[in-house]
Amino acid sequence: MTTIATAPEQLIAESRTRIDAIDDRIIGLIQERMAVSTVIQDARIASGGRRVHLSREMEVLSHWSDALGKPGTALAMTLLELCRGRV
Ligand SMILES: C=C(O[C@@H]1C=C(C(=O)O)C=C[C@H]1O)C(=O)O
Structure with missing residues (x-):
C-alpha cells in the first residue's frame, strides 16, 4: 500500500479553512446567545x-x-459584556 503524505503547507491551509468555518459557527452561536439574552433582559x-x-x-x-x-x-466575562453591555 502506498501512502502519500500531505504536504505541511496543504495541511495548514486546509486546517485553517476548517478553523475559519468553526469560528463562523461560534460567531453565529454568540449572536444567537445575544438575542436570547436580550429577550430575558x-x-x-x-x-x-x-x-x-x-x-x-x-x-x-x-x-x-x-x-x-x-x-x-475571561471568555464568559466577554460573552456577558456582549450580551448585556458593560456594567
Ligand atoms: C440573560 C439574563 O440576563 C443577564 C444576562 C445574562 C447572560 O447573558 O447570560 C446573565 C444574567 C443577567 O445579567 C439572565 O438573567 O438569564
Whole structure:
C-alpha cells in the first residue's frame, strides 16, 4: 500500500479553512446567545426588574470556568459584556 503524505503547507491551509468555518459557527452561536439574552433582559426590565442579574452571572461564570479553567472565565466575562453591555 502506498501512502502519500500531505504536504505541511496543504495541511495548514486546509486546517485553517476548517478553523475559519468553526469560528463562523461560534460567531453565529454568540449572536444567537445575544438575542436570547436580550429577550430575558427585556422581559425583566418590562416587569420592573434590572437588566443585570448577578447571581445568574455567577452561575454562567462557574459553568465556563468548570469547562475551560481561568481562560473560560475571561471568555464568559466577554460573552456577558456582549450580551448585556458593560456594567
Ligand atoms: C440573560 C439574563 O440576563 C443577564 C444576562 C445574562 C447572560 O447573558 O447570560 C446573565 C444574567 C443577567 O445579567 C439572565 O438573567 O438569564
